[in-house]
Structures are given as structure tokens and as C-alpha cells.
Amino acid sequence: MQEKILILDFGSQYTQLIARRVRELNVYCEIFPYNKIPKIDDSIKGVILSGSPFSVRDKNALIPDLLNIKGIKPALGVCYGAQYLAHFYGGKVSPSDHREYGRANLKFIDNTNELFKDVSANTQVWMSHADTITKLPDNYKVIAGTDDVKFGAFKINDEETYGIQFHPEVYHTQEGKKIIKNFVVDICQAKQDWTPASFVTSTVSELKNKIGNDKVVLGLSGGVDSTVVATLLNKAIGKNLTCIFVDNGLLRKNEYSQVMASYKKMGFNVIGVDAKNKFLSDLKNVSEPETKRKIIGRNFIEVFDKEANKIQNVKWLAQGTIYPDVIESISVKGPSATIKSHHNVGGLPDVMKLQVIEPLKLLFKDEVRRVGKTLNISDDFLKRHPFPGPGLSIRIIGKITQEKISVLQEVDDIFISCLKENKLYDKVWQAGAILLPVQSVGVMGDERTYENVVALRAVSSTDGMTADWSHLPYEFLSNISNKIINNVKGVNRVVFDISSKPPATIEWE
Ligand code: XMP
Numbered sequence: 001m002q003e004k005i006l007i008l009d010f011g012s013q014y015t016q017l018i019a020r021r022v023r024e025l026n027v028y029c030e031i032f033p034y035n036k037i038p039k040i041d042d043s044i045k046g047v048i049l050s051g052s053p054f055s056v057r058d059k060n061a062l063i064p065d066l067l068n069i070k071g072i073k074p075a076l077g078v079c080y081g082a083q084y085l086a087h088f089y090g091g092k093v094s095p096s097d098h099r100e101y102g103r104a105n106l107k108f109i110d111n112t113n114e115l116f117k118d119v120s121a122n123t124q125v126w127m128s129h130a131d132t133i134t135k136l137p138d139n140y141k142v143i144a145g146t147d148d149v150k151f152g153a154f155k156i157n158d159e160e161t162y163g164i165q166f167h168p169e170v171y172h173t174q175e176g177k178k179i180i181k182n183f184v185v186d187i188c189q190a191k192q193d194w195t196p197a198s199f200v201t202s203t204v205s206e207l208k209n210k211i212g213n214d215k216v217v218l219g220l221s222g223g224v225d226s227t228v229v230a231t232l233l234n235k236a237i238g239k240n241l242t243c244i245f246v247d248n249g250l251l252r253k254n255e256y257s258q259v260m261a262s263y264k265k266m267g268f269n270v271i272g273v274d275a276k277n278k279f280l281s282d283l284k285n286v287s288e289p290e291t292k293r294k295i296i297g298r299n300f301i302e303v304f305d306k307e308a309n310k311i312q313n314v315k316w317l318a319q320g321t322i323y324p325d326v327i328e329s330i331s332v333k334g335p336s337a338t339i340k341s342h343h344n345v346g347g348l349p350d351v352m353k354l355q356v357i358e359p360l361k362l363l364f365k366d367e368v369r370r371v372g373k374t375l376n377i378s379d380d381f382l383k384r385h386p387f388p389g390p391g392l393s394i395r396i397i398g399k400i401t402q403e404k405i406s407v408l409q410e411v412d413d414i415f416i417s418c419l420k421e422n423k424l425y426d427k428v429w430q431a432g433a434i435l436l437p438v439q440s441v442g443v444m445g446d447e448r449t450y451e452n453v454v455a456l457r458a459v460s461s462t463d464g465m466t467a468d469w470s471h472l473p474y475e476f477l478s479n480i481s482n483k484i485i486n487n488v489k490g491v492n493r494v495v496f497d498i499s500s501k502p503p504a505t506i507e508w509e
Contacts, residue, residue, distance in 0.1 A: 046188030049081025082163025
């Protein structure tokens with residue numbers, strides 16, 4: 001039985017970070033909404049209650065059912081979680097009368113308490129709350145505090161239940177990792193045995209058991225996630241896995257042939273489908289970004305379905321879904337309304353009536369990369385920048401033509417190759433070029449030109465949710481601009497995008 005820590009989500013923006021910190025300790029954990037608590041069995045070694053944008057004083061405060069948890073399993077309330085444990089058990093939470101956002105220092109620490117073992121005096125912590133605990137219930141003991149926040153942390157006597165009003169999961173809490181480790185490893189006694197290698201062994205054997213001799217089909221994209229899924233399945237069921245790689249004509253220059261060759265080398269049973277013409281003709285005269293995405297999504301499903309139907313007796317559809325996608329869809333706040341219609345394979349299972357397998361469903365992106373490393377997948381795949389499913393179609397602003405695709409492929413290829421040559425590729429999270437629907441005047445030799453403008457985009461990020469523009473060296477930008485204008489016919493001006501996300505997005509469409 002896989003031991004785990006349960007994280008109850010009350011909607012904090014930091015809930016995923018708590019999960020990451022626990023997993024960094026090689027302890028497995030899962031996030032559940034506060035009102036969908038799973039059965040509490042022996043596999044659950046402890047529970048963490050997250051923060052929340054809500055207040056425990058609200059009429060509609062979020063109330064979890066802790067009947068099988070509090071006093072039975074070790075529990076740690078963070079921020080809202082702590083305030084909940086105080087307010088609803090005989091204490092009091094009030095609006096704070098001074099700022100409790102940002103850095104603070106723990107002036108008082110009870111180092112005899114296991115949660116604060118080896119945590120240094122005065123250590124910096126990160127506060128982020130509008131409410132504060134003003135009275136603790138009788139059987140609670142203060143174990144840490146700051147100048148302004150007297151009840152910075154508490155423990156309930158005779159129970160392994162703790163609360164902390166600061167956020168140990170964020171980077172600015174200097175010894176946050178230690179505090180989480182004290183809770184997870186010492187107090188919960190969770191085993192630190194969840195590693196990429198153990199994930200591979202257990203997943204391959206689970207896949208074997210689940211699938212048996214059935215056939216599985218998987219869409220490959222050239223990205224990290226689907227490549228890792230294919231490698232795991234290839235190990236588990238070999239030739240019973242058929243992979244389908246669709247050329248939609250909107251990939252980077254030469255990407256289709258290079259990736260196809262790598263897949264074959266990796267021993268995958270892979271079918272390549274040239275659907276360039278179909279995609280291009282359906283996109284003719286379309287300029288609205290969401291319409292482009294929908295057409296591409298629908299086309300992908302059609303092409304994939306047709307190919308998959310040629311394989312006899314397929315029972316399963318594998319997908320490269322990863323944990324952030326899952327968390328997004330089960331989040332307390334509900335699926336975010338602001339995201340673009342990203343997941344282009346989303347409609348597949350319904351159309352195809354297949355059972356779905358998602359072996360990476362519980363992994364974060366960096367964990368997928370670590371698993372990929374354990375599986376000896378090359379850095380070409382593991383370190384590849386993210387690339388959107390609709391490909392270059394959303395980097396050609398306005399209508400798409402074959403000619404525009406070719407121009408953009410050349411520009412993009414020069415940009416990406418130069419980033420690699422200058423050892424900048426791995427420092428950037430994602431890079432690409434955008435073809436603008438703007439002509440500008442230039443001179444070449446004695447002639448006046450009137451040609452296209454391209455924008456270069458390079459960003460640093462950890463998850464694509466927020467991003468800053470990469471501060472690439474001026475010399476590099478200058479060289480690359482010359483190289484593009486001198487080599488790509490039809491382009492006479494290069495600009496560099498210096499917008500961060502938010503308020504801009506990474507893609508332009
Ligand atoms: P934005 O533009 O929303 O992009 O800041 C965030 C990340 O998502 C990628 N992206 C997409 N990926 N289908 C995808 O598979 C899409 O329609 C899509 N749109 C944006 C983008 O490249 C970046 O990594």
C-alpha cells in the first residue's frame with residue numbers, strides 16, 4: 001500500500017506548493033477538495049489543511065468533516081487551516097488590526113516541540129492573512145509567535161494536531177522545508193520512499209496488471225509527457241501499444257521527421273500520419289484564435305479516430321494528463337474560466353468509447369522529467385520547451401497560409417538554433433517567434449522594401465501560469481535580428497516582446 005499525506009484544499013493559491021514540498025521529501029501526497037475527503041485508511045499517515053481565500057468568520061466558511069481525522073491522524077493546519085482549528089473549537093478569530101502580509105520573524109519558538117525541532121531563533125516566515133487568531137481554545141498550546149502574531153503556531157494538547165498561521169510552503173519562509181519535514185517525516189512518520197525509480201517500477205507493474213493482453217492506443221506530440229507515457233507503456237506491454245503521431249503541418253521546421261526518427265529509435269510501435277493538407281484547408285480564412293483551436297482539436301480527433309479504428313480490438317486510450325490539469329479540474333474554485341481551450345485531446349474518449357489510462361495523472365511536470373531521466377529518455381525530449389497543441393497556427397496572427405507557415409518556420413528555426421548554440425536554450429522556459437499581420441517599410445541595398453514584421457518571445461517561468469520575459473543579452477538579440485533579416489525572405493523587421501504574464505500571456509493568440 002502506497003503511504004501518503006493527504007492535503008485538504010480550501011482554495012489557496014499555494015496548495016500545489018504544499019504538495020510539491022512534501023513530494024520533494026520523497027513522500028507521496030495527494031490533494032483533495034476539503035469537501036471530498038476520501039476514506040481515511042492506514043495508508044494515510046497525516047493530513048495537511050491548506051490556506052484559503054475565504055475567512056472562517058464568513059457565513060459561508062468552508063467546513064471540512066474532520067471526524068475521522070482530528071485526534072486520529074497527525075494534522076497540520078496552515079493559515080485558514082489553523083484558523084479553522086482555532087475558531088470552531090472554542091477559540092476566536094478576528095480581523096487583524098495591522099498588516100499581516102509578507103515577511104515576519106519568529107521571535108518565540110518552542111524548540112522542544114517536534115514541529116520546530118532545529119528551527120533557528122528569529123527565522124523569517126511569510127504571512128498572508130487578513131484574519132488572525134485572537135484567542136486559543138483551552139487545551140491548545142502556543143509553540144511559536146512573531147511580534148505581531150502572538151499565536152503564530154500552536155499544538156493541541158494530547159493530540160498530534162498543529163496549526164501555523166504563516167506559509168511554510170513558500171520560498172520566503174526560510175526554514176519552511178524543515179518545518180514540513182518535521183511534520184511529515186517525524187510527526188507523521190511517513191516513509192521517504194517515493195522516488196522516480198519506485199514510481200517507474202510500480203507504474204509498470206500496475207499497467208501490466210490493468211491492461212493484460214489488451215491493445216492500447218496513444219497520441220504522441222513530441223512533448224515530454226506523451227513521450228514518458230509511451231516509454232512506460234512500451235516497457236509494460238511492448239507491441240500492444242500503438243502510438244499515433246499526426247503531422248498537422250503546424251510543427252516546427254523538420255520537427256516531424258526528427259521526432260519520428262527518435263521515436264522509432266526508442267523502439268515505439270508508431271504510425272505517422274500526414275494530415276497537413278486537411279488541417280490547412282480547414283483553417284483557410286480563419287483568423288479568430290479560439291476558432292483555430294477548435295478546428296485543430298476537431299481535426300486531430302478525426303484523424304486520430306480514423307487511424308485508431310484501423311487497429312483491431314483496441315480497448316484503451318492512453319493520455320499524458322499531468323497533475324496540474326487534474327487539480328485544475330477538481331479545484332475548490334472549480335475549473336478556471338480564464339484558461340484557453342488548451343487540451344486538444346479532451347474530446348477523444350467520448351468519441352472513441354475507449355477506457356482511459358493516464359499514468360502521469362498524479363505527477364507534476366518536474367517529476368515527469370525526473371521519471372523520464374530514470375527511463376533514460378534523452379534531453380532532447382526532457383528539456384524541450386513547451387509547444388502549444390495548435391502549434392504555429394496561433395503564432396501566425398490572423399489568417400494562415402502555407403507561405404506564412406514556411407516563413408515562420410525559418411524564423412523560429414534560426415531563433416531556437418541560436419539559443420542552443422549560445423547555451424541559452426536551457427535557461428529559457430519557452431521561446432518562439434510570432435508572425436505579425438503587419439508590413440513595415442525597410443531598405444535593402446538601394447531598394448525600398450515593404451515586408452513582414454516578426455516578434456520574438458522568450459520567457460522564464462516555472463509552470464506557465466506566470467512568466468517574465470527573458471533578459472537575453474543585447475549582443476545575442478542583435479545578431480539574431482541580423483541573421484533573420486538576412487536569411488528569411490519576406491521579413492525586414494524583428495521586434496522582441498518585453499511583456500510579462502500577467503497581464504500579457506505567453507502566446508499572442
Ligand atoms: P498562455 O498563452 O496562456 O500560455 O500564457 C501558457 C502555456 O500554454 C501553452 N498554450 C497552449 N497549449 N494548446 C496547448 O496545448 C493551446 O491551445 C495553448 N495555448 C497556449 C503556451 O504555449 C504556454 O506554454
